[in-house]
Amino acid sequence: MSKLSSEMKALAKKAGGSFKTVNDRIHITKRFSEHLRALNIQIQRVEQIKVRHIECYIEERLEHPRLTNKALGLSGASRNGTRRAITPEHYQQVMEKARAEDAGLAAALEIARLMGLRSQEAVQSSQSLKTWLKAISRGETRLKVVFGTKGGRPRYTTILDAGAVRKSVENALPIARQRNGRLIDKPDLKTALESWHKQAIKAGLKGEFSPHSLRYAWAQDAIHHYLAQGFSEKESLALTATDLGHGDGRGRWVKQVYGYRWKEE
Known part of the structure; x- marks a missing residue:
């Protein structure tokens, strides 16, 4: 385990909370550490983490189909996209x-x-x-x-x-x-x-x-593209999900995250 991983794990435990909360927090720090390592970002201490490192990690996680409200500790919160397709x-x-x-x-x-x-x-x-x-x-x-x-x-x-x-x-x-x-x-x-x-x-x-808003805009264009070809909304969402790399079973998720406002825009 790297020095950074060890320090983040220790801080995750020190922050307190229930066993599950602490355990989830440790898993998040582990994923963040793995993200940095995958990009060959050499950081040894928490104090060396920059805002751009966190922004890059968040963007990556937002693109991940397994990122759920439950995993983030946001159960009950809206999963609608927080960002907009670029105008x-x-x-x-x-x-x-x-x-x-x-x-x-x-x-x-x-x-x-x-x-x-x-x-x-x-x-x-x-x-x-x-x-x-x-x-x-x-x-x-x-x-x-x-x-x-x-x-x-x-x-x-x-x-x-x-x-x-x-x-x-x-x-x-x-x-x-x-x-x-x-x-x-x-x-x-x-x-x-x-x-x-x-x-x-x-x-x-x-x-x-953000840069991800470009992908949001493309996703909404794709939904309209498939609808114009005569596909149903469900089919259009499934096809768009596949194009985005999420798999056809993520159509509902794409509507919530990528295409939340597509009907208005």
Whole structure:
């Protein structure tokens, strides 16, 4: 057990509470420690933990299908999405700022919005650009997401706008070539993700319109896409859940978390 894990476990016990509360708290600290280790973030003391580390962990957990109110100790609370799908106006503002600051960031953000990617998938999307472009050229309607997926499990995402996705991928390719195959020009995944979050915030992706709001917006577009094809609401939600990498049994969850306000928006 690392020094950080040991210290967090000790603090979890010291905070008191029932046996179950303490046990749940210890499990949370264990997951957080594993998250940091997976990103190769070398932290030995609790006092070294930065806000960005917590933000990155929370975003990852929000994307996890096993994240429940019960697991968070929020039984009885609403599970409706606390963040909103990014609006076209705000997205435009974000992209203008991103293009002015960093072409690679702008390319990754655009791909994330058009394909419903998680942050880590967007950061590592440069590794799949050539493959995606070939698939689009063949007329395929779904693209395989391999790098940065949850648990390393590849998933397929439906192409909602082939023209826009193709243009986005074509624009990203020369940027990646100039940056040793990367859109976020950092030497490793850890620093790339840190840069992604830092720059995204600077571009205006924060609060209810965090980077995850791009995925929210894609999810709502996907729901409308399937409804327009004649699928029922239940089928549309199940298909969208599958596209997002959650599995078709998570349709109700997607409606609550990703598509809570989709009818209004």
